[in-house]
């Protein structure tokens with residue numbers, strides 16, 4: 001017999017060996033000999049009250065054998081001579097589309113503009129140290145896409161859109177710790193992701209798929225409303241019948257290319273704002289009701305904040321406890337900030353995007369002349385503005401949080417994790433009012449919700465502009481573009497995902513759709 005139960009373990013009890021087993025035996029009135037095994041299904045921390053509790057959901061096996069840890073078997077076929085599916089982009093969407101093709105017996109041919117994870121690292125160093133952005137290899141472009149040097153949080157709200165567990169198990173199959181199967185808020189960490197991404201590539205190649213790096217797609221040849229071929233930067237043209245377009249939301253050239261070919265696109269609402277950075281200890285002290293260092297059993301504390309300001313949501317996005325702010329620009333002449341953290345989340349800063357909803361129908365009236373690409377142009381303008389305000393390098397414009405809210409230029413700034421450096425700038429007056437005004441009110445409200453959050457020890461850094469795609473590439477029920485036969489818009493770039501897991505799930509679905517009738 002298997003019984004699923006919930007257990008509450010206090011932080012003092014958590015140090016005791018076998019505490020979960022002991023509590024389960026007691027709760028179910030069992031003898032120790034009857035319990036053949038115990039499996040933790042979920043673990044979370046409840047820190048709402050000063051007595052911090054670890055909540056466990058466990059399956060207790062009573063006179064029954066423990067099953068295998070994984071629910072899925074990943075059986076890949078030899079696809080060396082199979083029918084081809086072309087996949088543009090090797091981010092989470094492209095990687096999972098390729099893996100699914102191999103499972104289903106089709107040969108993925110992946111075309112990725114960036115470099116492999118190892119070589120990509122040098123280009124990240126160049127951004128941080130020399131302030132030079134390689135426009136094909138950076139924090140967003142290259143093997144694993146924006147997911148590789150990301151934070152690796154695996155939360156998703158899109159539970160209906162596929163099987164999250166399958167995605168997690170596949171990550172474990174490719175080298176992630178099986179802890180991600182248990183945690184309520186699973187996280188891999190930026191130091192662990194490159195190896196997992198490399199293992200995924202090796203699986204694809206081992207079974208006969210192809211992955212081509214430094215291979216930028218520059219055009220799609222569409223005739224009679226059908227995809228015919230893919231044009232590459234080096235002049236080659238590849239005949240293609242089914243193309244999964246998984247280029248992410250930073251591939252602006254792809255949107256421009258589709259627009260030039262008069263392929264239907266739609267403007268979509270998105271969010272923009274700044275990144276805020278506190279000393280981690282301040283967040284720990286607020287969330288864990290403590291002073292000084294947090295208990296060593298507790299992870300660096302996270303938070304999630306939301307407030308309505310003048311009809312728009314202002315909210316925290318991609319919060320990175322114990323993390324770093326990184327320069328995520330994909331071109332020179334722009335500043336884009338984002339956040340990541342290592343698996344141990346042991347850096348001394350906590351950062352988070354704080355963003356404002358931008359309603360494409362209401363807020364972008366000054367950009368109407370750009371039609372469906374108006375959101376893209378708005379993003380570009382803000383990123384260029386940040387570049388100028390930062391002094392025309394990857395140094396980012398910043399302000400003390402309290403100065404931003406009070407409308408004062410900061411005479412000096414707090415220490416930061418952002419490697420290229422910060423420059424004091426009047427972000428309160430530089431940001432458009434629709435964003436800056438709402439952010440200022442939002443931060444003041446957050447200070448009411450989390451006592452100590454509103455502090456001059458925090459900086460805000462501009463700009464957090466790539467939270468989601470400002471463009472949607474439409475698709476029919478069978479996931480094909482309504483006007484272009486054989487083209488399957490996929491992942492975050494199409495507007496169908498908002499993170500690693502949802503992009504991966506969409507990749508699998510697009511692979512399943514693209515093979516139909518081939």
Ligand code: FAD
Nearest residue numbers: 089091093113145146150151152153217248491492499500
């Ligand atoms: P992408 O990952 O953007 O991949 C697209 C790929 O297409 C890129 O590799 C690009 O080089 C390639 N490409 C683009 N144009 C072309 C072309 N013309 N030819 C060939 N290839 C092309 N999400 C989370 O869920 N959790 C997190 O903790 C998290 N942290 C993040 C931290 C940072 C710093 C960043 C930048 C992002 C983070 N994200 C996080 C977001 C997440 O990475 C993205 O949602 C996800 O990667 C989107 O997947 P995708 O495959 O749709 O697109």
